[in-house]
Amino acid sequence: MNTPIPLHQLPQQNIFKAGDVFVLFGELFGRGYANGLVNEARQAGMQIIGITVGRRDAGNALRPLNAEELTAAELALGGTIINVPLMAGFDADAPAGEPTPTDLLGALTLKTWTEDKLDWAHIDKCQAIGVKRFTDALAEVMATLGEMIPAGRNVFFAHTMAGGIPKAKVFLAIANRVYKGRGERFMSSQTLLDSDLGKLILKNFDEVSANTFGHLIEASAAIRARAEGSGAQVRYSAYGYHGTEILIDGSYHWQTYTNYTQGLAKMRLERIAEEAWSRGIKATVYNCPEIRTNSSDIFAGVELPLIPLLNALKKENGGAWAQAQFEASQALLADGITLEQVLDKVLDFQRNPVMLPFRNFAAWPMPNSQLQADLTIGTSDEVQKMHRDSKALVTDLLSGLVIEATGPLIFRESSAPTGPVLWLNHDIIARQLNLLHA
Ligand SMILES: NC(=O)c1ccc[n+]([C@@H]2O[C@H](COP(=O)([O-])OP(=O)(O)OC[C@H]3O[C@@H](n4cnc5c(N)ncnc54)[C@H](O)[C@@H]3O)[C@@H](O)[C@H]2O)c1
Structure with missing residues (x-):
């Protein structure tokens, strides 16, 4: 991918109707991107089917949801969940009686982790076991799913899986510094990537955030052959991230959150869609804007590019509703603080000479630097302090709006998709929102 390929036209088609089947490939969380698509599926009257990643018991064994968890999950989804654990990644897998990769990380210390070496032959075995566990469970899920889909029904598979941070104490401390550390607490993300620890984590990100999409398609x-044989159609979507064009000084510019170590896995996800597309399978990765969710909260400052979405709402012919979003945002700020001050602070951050070298699409995902981390995390902190309540931020409001817009954009574009990798930038998000609220 040499340049971003933005979606510029509001997609108009919708092939999905009552009785068609929507499959959510990942769990649904209250603030997650998937809510946008699930809402569309509900509105279309589709049958909604979900999966679970399962839960770990006290002995770390993976188990299905218990009755109470299953009821709660099905209620939240508004559909049926196939209760076979589909936890991806191999951080907690190992041959019987041998240590898991997470156990191996337990031997690393904060003083020595940059030099500590891991046993790669053993890790390869754990990875093979993890992948087999996942693909075996997936085969079981697909057998059940196949029985639930009547002939002639279109099927929409929505992939949402991303993650893979191992639950090792040493890494949680390092992650806090790589993603949130500034000043004396700054830690170079390149140092992490150069270490054996970093290499293990990248492999696990690949498994969770990218390879699962390939496994789903395969x-x-x-199901695809049967649906297509009965005259129906099958679509696949996945959420990518590869920077976003936002409004800076009157025009849209590509920028990115740094440092996004998961970016290598996201590029792998794009390649999986491209490869499927080349075989005639309609699979599209939608590269989506930075928003605040359970998964993104670890990245301090990832939310900053979201704030200029307000200006995009105006530029894209926003009317009374767009104005109401300015007022609602202003109402979240502390006494004496204006929304203009917040917007100025974020745009000054974007224009800062420290940040400009990071707007390098070809070099993405770039490692952090001390100056960049200080500025990104510092600005995030200052913007948060401009609010009345740190638990009710302008970026919470705007995250909800982005989710709302991506629902119809992805749902409709996937009806007649124009390519395997598309960017949903602030222009199209704003136009979709203005249309929804006209
Ligand atoms: N939040 C953002 O700024 C942003 C931006 C662009 C793209 N995305 C992508 O959107 C998608 C949804 O993320 P979100 O931010 O809405 O957060 P989320 O926390 O709501 O969703 C994360 C998803 O990953 C699944 N998951 C996590 N660990 C897993 C594992 N080990 N095995 C299998 N599944 C696992 C969860 O079940 C859930 O469905 C992800 O692919 C994410 O990368 C997010």
């Missing part, structure tokens, strides 16, 4: 081949 494991649903029989």
